[in-house]
Amino acid sequence: MEALRLEWAGGSPKLSAAGPMARQGLVTTVSSRVGTAVVVGWVGSVRDRVGGARDLLDDFGRPGATPRLPTGDYAAVVMCRDRILLMRDEQARIPLYFRESGGRVTAVSTSVRHLGGGAELEPRYFCRYLTGNMAQPHSELTPFTGVQRVLGGEVVELSITGQIRGRVLRHVRQAHDPSAQASHGTVLGGAARDLRLALETAVGRRMGRMTACHVSGGTDSTSVALLAARLLAAREDHSDDLVLLAGRFGRGELAGEQPYLDEAVEEIRRRAPAARPMMVDADDVADFDDFQRHAGDADEPYAHAFRAPFWGRLHAAAADLGCDVLMTGCGADPIVDANPLHLHRLARTGQLRQMTKQARAWAAGSERGLWDVVCAHVVRPALPLATERITAFVHRRGTVLGGLGNFARPRWLRSGFARAHGYREASIAESRFVYGRKPEESLYDAANYIAAPDPLSWHRARQDGFFLSHPFLDPEVVATMRRLPAEATFLPGRPKAVLREAMADLLPSRIRSRSVKIPFNELYARGLRTHGDELIDLCRSARHPLIAEMFDVEKLCRAVREAQLGIGDPYSWDRMNSSLAVVVWLERLEPRSPADDAAVIPVIAGSS
Structure with missing residues (x-):
């Protein structure tokens, strides 16, 4: 989907924005004496998108300025008299690409398909993508040769004629600085106060005129909705609306979530009586x-396209009500829970006795064996590729999915293709991103890219009128959790202890005390039972030449059969889902032109 476009005509830059998205407030254009900025998404706060865009232009438009990136969910082009800046926020929710040749950028867009129309496909991209579902947002590679991605948190500087002057990664500016006491103390209460402040700020900056909150009855989504209700009740004009959006299941395993959902909605409405429940x-x-549409129409292969039907139904309900933002609880599991990779730090710094003691506590609290905990959080981060190869060898037992983890080559990916296009190098790069030299720190970076199904939000934004937004992935929340010592965040048998303490005065006791939610396994199993044969037929009938070059189709079909029977685990199923998404995406790949999207509005310097 193309929300903005920058191209050069006769050596002069021409900047345009999508008209319908501008009218919806999803694209904001501002101008001043220093230049013009087009912002897709929001900077600073959803409610003041124009003010945030002006601040961005003022900060980056000054000659020689090197400011930190502001908080928000955005991609932006800032066009000054002597240079052009391309940038994205660190969360990297909204895409931005540029087509480059010989050190010169010839076009910029939020749509990689528009820029890549007619270009050759880049096989190295598919190797990187197939190493795991975190690969897309943090790699410069795109599916098309000559088209590159502006990375999350990156500022690309161009001359006015499009010559690349530099690419710099910048950190987000923090609005609040959590107290030193919480950063260095060991008291849960101090950590909880800091998290509460950061999370409340993150929710506040995401609230619009009509805000929808996804509510599932769990601790995470209920916390976000309660904070939104509290902020709404504190406003004097009471002119804004709050919608409580939930999927309702009347049968099957997921029906067991309904009592928690009802209690969450009741408590939220007690604090904000005007909040409107929308049970879908x-x-x-x-x-x-409808997997072919969800996976095939995406701008890039979309690893979580299989889950799009559920989210799409919720999006449609929020759009019908006119919501301008939808907040979720995505990201809480890895961000605000205790960091188990702290055990790796203890091991590599020689604190083996302390590591063993804490590993026993982790094992007791999670009802797992001591070796399972040590293997997952000490051994595997130290030797990720070797551990996966050994695991695959031990657990394969004649199956395609057995033992397949995050990085090992799936058996249906042809070894010749993998060797020719750098699959091993991609696996090493991916494992270093996931674990890095200090896995306990890399956890937060990696979590940012897997916690939310945002490609669907981006693809639907023009028809829905909003983007998904995730307060738990706010840079300030992440920074707060990074600073907390392990002893302030881990209580055996009590997941997300800091969050529960932070929300103690708001969460209903039943939700605050629950430690396990019913997963969406039933939707996945039912989907494979219903559509498994269709997926297999799709693979066998695929005609794009890269599919046969890349995949042993019969082994991929066998993987689908095994998943139907429940063989494998979430890691191996994710690898299969990603491969199926690639098949559909390639089959439906057709050159696109700007006319395929809505009309664009030329951006003229000096207008506002």
Whole structure:
């Protein structure tokens, strides 16, 4: 989807924005004496998108300025008299690409398909993508040769004629600085106060005129919705609306979530009586419904396209009500829970006795064996590729999915293709991104890219009128959790102890005390039972030449059969889902032109 476009005509830059998205407030254009900025998404706060865009232009438009990136969900082009800046926020929710040749950028867009139309496909991209579902947002590679991605948190500086002057990664500016006491103390209460402040700020900056909060009855989404209700109740004009959006299941395993959902909604409405519940019947939804459309129409291969039917139904309900933002609880599991990779730090610094003691506590609190905990959080981060190869060898037992983890080559990916296009190098790069030299720190960076199904939000934004937003992935929340010592965040048997303490005065006791939620396994299993044969037929009938070059199709079909029977685990199923998404994306790949999207509005310097 193309929200903005920058191209050169006769050596002069021409900047345009999508008209319908501008009218919806999803694209904001501002101008001043220093230049013009087009911002897709929001900077600073959703409610003041124009003010945030002006601040961005003022900060980056000054000659020689090197400011920190502001908080928000955005991609932006800032065009000054003597230079052009391309940038994205660190969360990298909204895409931005540029077509480059010989050190000169010839076009910029939020749509990689528009820039890549007619270009050759880049096989190295597919190797990187197939190493795991975190690969897309943090790699410069795109599916097309000559088209590159502006990375999250990156500022690309161009001359006015498009020559690349530099690419710099910059950190987000923090609005608040959590107290030193919480950073160095060991008291849960101090950590909870800092998290509460950061999370409340993150929710506040994401609230619009009509805000929808996804509510599932769990600790995470209920916390976000309660904070939104509290902020709304504190406003004097009471002119804004709050919608409580939930999928309702009347049968099956997920029906067990309904009592928690009802209690969450009741408590939220007690604090904000005007909040409107929107319960969306989802009994007939299954994963992989209309998979060809969800996976094939995306700008890039979309690893979580199988789950798009459920989210798409919720999006449609929020759009019908006119919501301008939808907040979720995505990201809380890796961000605000205790960091188990702290055990790796203890091991590599020689604190083996302390590591063993804490590993025993982790094992007791999670009802796992001591070796399982040590293997997952000490051994595997130290030797990720070797551990995966050994695991695959031990657990394969004649199956395609057995033992397949994050990085090992899936058996259906042809070894010749993998060797020719750098699969091993991609696996090493991916493992270093996931674990790095200090895995306990890399956890937060990696979590940012897997916690939310944002390609669907981006693809639907023009028809829905909003983007998904995730307060738990706010840079300030992440920075707060990074600073907390392990002893302030881990209580055996009590996941997300800091969050529960931070929300103690708001969360209903039943939700605050629950430690396990019913997963969406039923939707996945039902989807494979319903659509498994269809997926296999799709693979066998695929005609794009790269599919046969890349995949042993019969082994991929065998993987689908095994998943239908429940063989494998979430890691191996994710690898299969990603491969199926690639097949559909390639089959439906057609050159696109700007006319395929809505009309664009030329941006003229000096207008506002």
